[in-house]
Amino acid sequence: MTHEELKNTLTAILPSSSFDETGEFLTVIVPSEDLLPFMTELRSNTGLDFDYLFCLTCIDWKDHLMMVYHLMSKTHKHALVIKAKLTNREDPQIETVCHIWRTAEFHEREVFDLFGVKFINHPDLRRIFLDDDWDGFPLRKDYVDENMIEI
Template sequence: MTKEELKSYLEKTFPGMTQEENIDFPVLWVEKDQIFEVAKKLKEDEATKFDFLFDETAIDWQTHFEMVYHMTSTTYRHDLEIKVKLEDRDHAELPSVEPLWKAAEMYENEIWDLFGIRFSGHPHLRRIFMSNEWKGYPLRKDYQDDDVISL
């Protein structure tokens, strides 16, 4: 499937969802409550077969978070980026994609640990870098640590 064919597939399969394009591959914007079903369709559909989640991360824009999912099809060799905007910084939560891609287990633990974004349905959300006693989430733009000297 070419990049143009993938964009056409996305338009037909997910009408009303915003698309954009970066230099490498198409980007599909998804509402947080739809992420699991959209990801499942993209993984299981014979036309796309996005069987490999090669990255899942978060961006803190100070006013909101942005979840970013990068996936590829090892069968068809096409890539896709899915983005989800999380408006509520204090209660940022969305469904886990771990049941679809086991790699998401560690990605989501890392995002929880460093940004504080929760993933409903995750089998064992826990801190993996910071100690259990650690207060706050160090990759947030508003994170304050009394032991760090600001220059």
């Protein structure tokens, strides 16, 4: 599908979504509470069929966290970026997508480990790289550590 067709289809699925076309991929910004039904529809809708989650990460924009999902369809060969804003920095929570794309299980654990985002209904939400008793979330911009050096 082209960007225009994708936009039309996606607006029909979730009217509250907004688009951003500045980057390489078409970007959809969805409210975090609508994420799970929206993602489920993306995967199950045969016209869209986003079966391949090739990147899942998070960005710390200082006042909020932004979840970023890079999706691609192996059958239709179109790609899409979904973003969900998490305004609560103290206790960011979002639904897991790991039963839709199994690869999300590891990637969500990584995001939990390094950003502290809690994924609701994740089967095994533990730190993946760091020790279980690690303090803080290193990839956040406000993270400080006694061993950090100013460059």
